[in-house]
Amino acid sequence: MTEHKTDAVTGASEVDASSASSLIEETKEEVKSPWPGPKGMIPVTSGKADDANVHNRAYLDNILVEMRVIDAVEPDLTTEIFGRKYASPLTLAAVSHLNKVLSDKSRKPMQEKARAAKNAKVLNWIGMESNEEYHEIVQEGGDTVRIVKPFADHEKIIGELQLAEKLGAVAVGMDIDHVPGTNGKYDVVDGIPLGPITFEDLQKYVHSVKIPFVAKGVLSVRDAVKARDAGAKAIVVSHHHGRIPFGVPPLKVLPEIKEALRGSGMTIFADGSLMSGYDAYKALALGADAVLIGRGILSELLKDGQEATEQKIVKMNEQLLEMMLYTGIKDTKSFDPSVLRFN
Numbered sequence: 001m002t003e004h005k006t007d008a009v010t011g012a013s014e015v016d017a018s019s020a021s022s023l024i025e026e027t028k029e030e031v032k033s034p035w036p037g038p039k040g041m042i043p044v045t046s047g048k049a050d051d052a053n054v055h056n057r058a059y060l061d062n063i064l065v066e067m068r069v070i071d072a073v074e075p076d077l078t079t080e081i082f083g084r085k086y087a088s089p090l091t092l093a094a095v096s097h098l099n100k101v102l103s104d105k106s107r108k109p110m111q112e113k114a115r116a117a118k119n120a121k122v123l124n125w126i127g128m129e130s131n132e133e134y135h136e137i138v139q140e141g142g143d144t145v146r147i148v149k150p151f152a153d154h155e156k157i158i159g160e161l162q163l164a165e166k167l168g169a170v171a172v173g174m175d176i177d178h179v180p181g182t183n184g185k186y187d188v189v190d191g192i193p194l195g196p197i198t199f200e201d202l203q204k205y206v207h208s209v210k211i212p213f214v215a216k217g218v219l220s221v222r223d224a225v226k227a228r229d230a231g232a233k234a235i236v237v238s239h240h241h242g243r244i245p246f247g248v249p250p251l252k253v254l255p256e257i258k259e260a261l262r263g264s265g266m267t268i269f270a271d272g273s274l275m276s277g278y279d280a281y282k283a284l285a286l287g288a289d290a291v292l293i294g295r296g297i298l299s300e301l302l303k304d305g306q307e308a309t310e311q312k313i314v315k316m317n318e319q320l321l322e323m324m325l326y327t328g329i330k331d332t333k334s335f336d337p338s339v340l341r342f343n
């Protein structure tokens with residue numbers, strides 16, 4: 001596997017532009033992204049203050065960890081999510097459209113990611129894909145959470161949710177943070193209009209399936225409580241790689257959301273710039289039951305494929321275990337925020 005430099009803002013491995021450009025779909029754009037992909041397809045951080053990723057990175061890097069080694073034992077990473085057992089609380093985030101970005105059409109990164117998750121015995125998320133593509137990806141096996149966009153067309157939403165249920169998804173959900181476009185109107189993705197989400201809409205989507213529903217993109221106690229009251233069984237505390245300018249770091253609001261949902265039995269996921277097992281540890285210590293890793297596996301997935309992705313998961317698991325052993329956390333139910341010191 002190639003050694004990569006890392007991007008200063010996100011910590012993502014930087015693939016050098018010459019090798020990246022041979023991988024990507026023909027494009028006149030110069031590749032400056034740490035990920036091999038056409039500009040606009042793969043999010044790149046601007047490094048400016050209105051980019052929420054900058055604040056994620058700064059927030060994460062300013063959380064330090066004390067040691068509690070006396071009586072510490074080798075930890076167990078096994079994690080139960082939606083009543084199923086996984087090898088780790090790391091899950092592979094919904095990173096859509098990846099089958100369209102490589103010039104080598106024999107490669108299918110979405111399928112490679114699904115196989116990597118299955119082999120690593122972790123949960124895989126799938127976002128915006130057509131029903132046909134979704135069907136092809138889940139044929140790789142492994143457990144999947146299907147996230148559907150807040151389309152303006154509610155029948156389309158319910159159709160996608162119900163098909164995912166039929167195809168064996170362990171949960172479905174919606175990235176509720178993808179309503180606004182950068183022009184302040186409802187966004188349009190691939191020519192498909194998105195629309196607003198009311199509390200009643202959310203209730204309708206939750207009750208359109210029997211499997212758990214996840215509200216992805218919760219960044220306030222207010223939305224967390226509404227998601228709970230609408231019947232969602234889980235939330236992802238997230239700003240979707242910085243969709244909202246100046247977005248507060250998910251980990252900063254996570255503890256208050258955790259407190260507000262106490263006793264609800266809801267599963268709380270978190271994501272946002274978790275590029276290493278050390279970052280993941282901080283999210284788990286702050287109250288996440290499990291975390292989503294998106295850009296943390298993106299370079300490896302796009303450049304080197306399934307095996308490199310699996311190796312990255314192994315590496316991140318090892319970092320998480322290392323941190324747990326240093327801090328006397330014996331299993332994934334025993335995380336403790338009191339080990340953290342805020343700089």
Ligand SMILES: Cc1cc2nc3c(=O)[nH]c(=O)nc-3n(C[C@H](O)[C@H](O)[C@H](O)COP(=O)(O)O)c2cc1C
Nearest residue numbers: 093094095096127128175240241272273293294295
């Ligand atoms: C290329 C790409 C495509 C994504 N597509 C989706 C999507 O279709 N649906 C969704 O809910 N989130 C999508 N996301 C957001 C991720 O699931 C995740 O919330 C976000 O990237 C933050 O995690 P990270 O910092 O580990 O990347 C996408 C992210 C990337 C990088």
